[in-house]
Every structure is written in structure tokens, then in C-alpha cells.
Amino acid sequence: MRKGRDNMGNVLENNDQLQRSMKSRHLFMLSLGGVIGTGLFLNAGYTINQAGAGGALVGYLAGGLILYMVMVCLGELAVHMPVTGSFQKYAADYIGPSAGFSLGWMYFVGSAATAGVEFTAAGILMKQWFPHVPTWIWCAVFIVLLFTLNALTTRGFAEAEYWFAGIKIVAVILFIIIGIAGIFGFVSFSDRPTPFLDNLAPTGLFPAGGIAIVFVTMMNVIFSYQGSELIGIAAGESENPEKNIPRAIRNVIFRIIVFYIASIIILSAIFPSSELGLLESPFVTLMKIAGVPYAAGIMNFIILTAILSVGNSCLYASSRLLWSMAHDGMAPKMFGILTKRKVPLNALLFTITFSLLSLLTSFIAADTVFVLLMSIAGISVTISWMGIALSQYMFRRKFIKAGGKSEELHFKVPFYPFVPLFCISFCLLILVFLAFDPTQRVGLFYGIGFLVACILFYKCILAKKEESKNDSSKEKII
DSSP, rough: EEEOOOOOOOOEEEOOOOOOOBBBBHHHHHHHTTTSSSSTTTTHHHHHHHHHHHHHHHHHHHHHHHHHHHHHHHHHHHSSSTTTHHHHHHHHHHTTTTHHHHHHHHHHHHHHHHHEEEHHHHHHHHHOTTTTTTHHHHHHHHHHHHHHHHHHHHHHHHHHHHHHHHHHHHHHHHHHHHHHHHHTTOOOOOOOOOOGGGGGOOOGGSSSGGGGGHHHHEEEEHHHTTTTTTHHHGGGGGGSHHHHHHHHHHHHHHHHHHHHHHHHHHHHHHSSSSGGOEEEEESHHHHHHTTTTTTTHHHHHHHHHHHHHHHHHHHHHHHHHHHHHHTTSOOOGGGOOOOOTTHHHHHHHHHHHHGGGGGGGGGGHHHHHHHHHHHHHHHHHHHHHHHHHHHHHHHHHHHHHHTTTTGGOOOOOOOTTTHHHHHHHHHHHHHHHTOOHHHHHOOOHHHHHHHOOOEEEEEEEEHHHHHHHHHHHHHHHH
């Protein structure tokens, strides 16, 4: 029998719970590794191509600020109430049940779609070695591989992710070192002169659309930073959350922003924005032109590992979220069943079906599927981030109203209520700007439509069922 907490932090006794088997190092590397994947190795080049070097830099800095706000909001909630399901449960408790239901399913769809993005990206990368093998075949292979890994124990999954994340961090550091050396002439490039900082001249920083393009490409940035909120989802399976969660949040935010900003500056300095496309990672291209023996192949393998690692984390997050919602009556009860190894296998099986979207590459261009799934995932996580910030804002109000003091919180949001309110406003502004981008407008409308449908479904069906159950219980008591 394990202990949990209610919405005011009181200790409760629960049966059939997930095991707290994640150590501090697992939690830190899981959250950091969940962000370093397609968003950095493929999407960074695409963002520079669309927004220019200056637009990409401003976008990732602004996204980093929002990431910080979301993470401290999540940290206050997760330390006070470390439960699996995290922000979905917080939204249900502090905003309302319909908000928790909608946010949970929105994030599930976004996270599961992100797994599809990672499988598609992995299939694209395999073209480097096997150009004649269709992308969708590799997608299917990787789906089976990651399903098998997720079906193991949580401790085994966490240990694997720890080493995967370590490989990714080493790869990014290696890229930064070689890139800086190439920029200043310590390493010569095979097909171009030493660039120094010529490509970062003010006249070429922004495309013809001006700085307004930054708001349109912010969805790409949000997608890139998605995964950091895994800290909250993993809180229910981590040891000593009051100590480990704040430490992981502080370390993750700093390293993510440094890795992304450094990579954007290096890519922008070496490649004109028009050269940065989508079908080949600029990280691999850099290794090729730097002439490092076998470096391109090795880097391609590391990037493939990184991408599959993010997909693996998405499957973990989605399945745990479904498990939590099943226990709250917001998803079918079958998803709340655990195996002997404490793995929610039914929830995992349902999640993996969403990853089959990546098999669309069998008859649709791989880059088209990639951008479509990326847009869906980005919109979902933006709405989820708004929900996290609003949950923290409502929690603090209720906590103070119930007689609590902010000094009693082990981890608290600074500059409350400015931080959560600014975070909500900025995320809303990003969604508004998407309406003016023809390539992402459809994804926005589908995302908003799905959110409204979830709210209506809960209020019109689930809420009424809950009322009927309560009425029946009262009649039996009488």
C-alpha cells in the first residue's frame, strides 16, 4: 500500500499504485532527454529557414521564458501534490472537472502525436543509410521497438532513458565545440570559406515578413520545448519528490535554453537560412562539411537515438496520463489496470495506436506528415501549458483562502500572480497569430474544436452520469 496526497496535500492511502522507483538522476535526465530530439536536431533548422536567424533566436528566447514560467508553476503544484497524471489532475481539482478532462485528453493527443512525429523523423533519417527502403517501414519497426521497451518495468525504462539522454547531451556538446571551431577557422569546411559571423549581419536576420513571423513560428518553438513537463507526470513515480523535483526543474531549464540558443547561433552563423531545410538534419550536414572522419554517420546514429528517446518518453507520458484519468473516471477503466510489473499495458497499447499516424508516410510525403503532426502536437502542448499556469493560479488562491501561507510551500512560483497570468496571455497570443498562418490554421481550428468537444462531452455525458450515480447512492442510504 502506497501513500498519495489529496488536493490540499493531505496524506491518503491508495492501493494499486505505480511504484516510486525513479531516482533523482532518472527524473533529471528523463525531463532533459524528453526535450532534446526532433525539436532540436530537425526542427531548429526548419525554424531558422522560416523565421530567419534573428527570428529563430528571438523565438527560442521567448519560448525559453515561457518554458521557465510553466515549469515553476508545475513545480509548485508537483512538489505540493506529487501524483501521476500531474497537471491533468491539478486542472480537475483547481479549475474544474471538465477542464481536467479536456486538458488530459488534449495533452494525450498531443503527446501521442509527438511520438508519431519522432517515428516519422526517424524514418526520414534512415534514408541516409537505406535510401531505397520506404519511410513507413522504418516507422513500423521503431514503433514495435519502443512499445517493447515501454512494456518493461518503470525502473528499466528510466534507466534506459538515463543513458539515451546522456548520449544526446554529449552529441550536442560535441556539435557546439565543432561548430564554434568552424565559425572561427580552427576547423575548415569543405565547401565554403570560414563564415565567422557574416551570416549574422543585421540585414539578414529577419525574412521579408519582419519580426511578426516570430509569432507564427512560435508553435515550432513550443513543440521543440515540449517534454519538459514530464517532470510533473513522473512525480508520482519518483523518490523524494519534494527534493528532486525543484532540483530537476532548475537544472533542466538552464541546460535546455543553453543547448537550444547555442545551437541556433551556430547553425545561423554557418548556414544561410535558405539552405536549412527539413529532410536532412543540419547537425549531420555540419559534420560532413567539417570533414570529421565517420562523424556524419556517427552523428546520424546519435540523432536517431535521440529521436527514438523522445518518442519513448512520449509513450511513457501518454500511457501514465491515461492511467491517471482512468482512476478519476475520465477514461475507460481498462486503462487503469496495471501488470504485475506495475506497467499500464492497456493504456500503452491504446497510445501506440496514435503513433500509427506516422505510417501515413506510406502514401503522403514524409515532410508533409512531419509538419502536420508537429502542428497538432504544438497546439496541444500550448493549451496544456495554459492549463498548468491557470491551475497554479487557482491553487494558490484556494490555498491562501483556506488559511495557508505561501511561505509554507516547499517550492513556490516567484512574482505571483504575474508569472502565471503572463504565461497564459502569451500562450493565448501565440494561438491567435496561428489563425493568420495558412499552413497552421487548419491545425488550430481542429485543436480548438477538439477542446470544445471534450468540454461538451464531459458536461453533457460524464457529468450527468456522475450526478445519476450520486443520486442513486443517496437513495440507497435513505
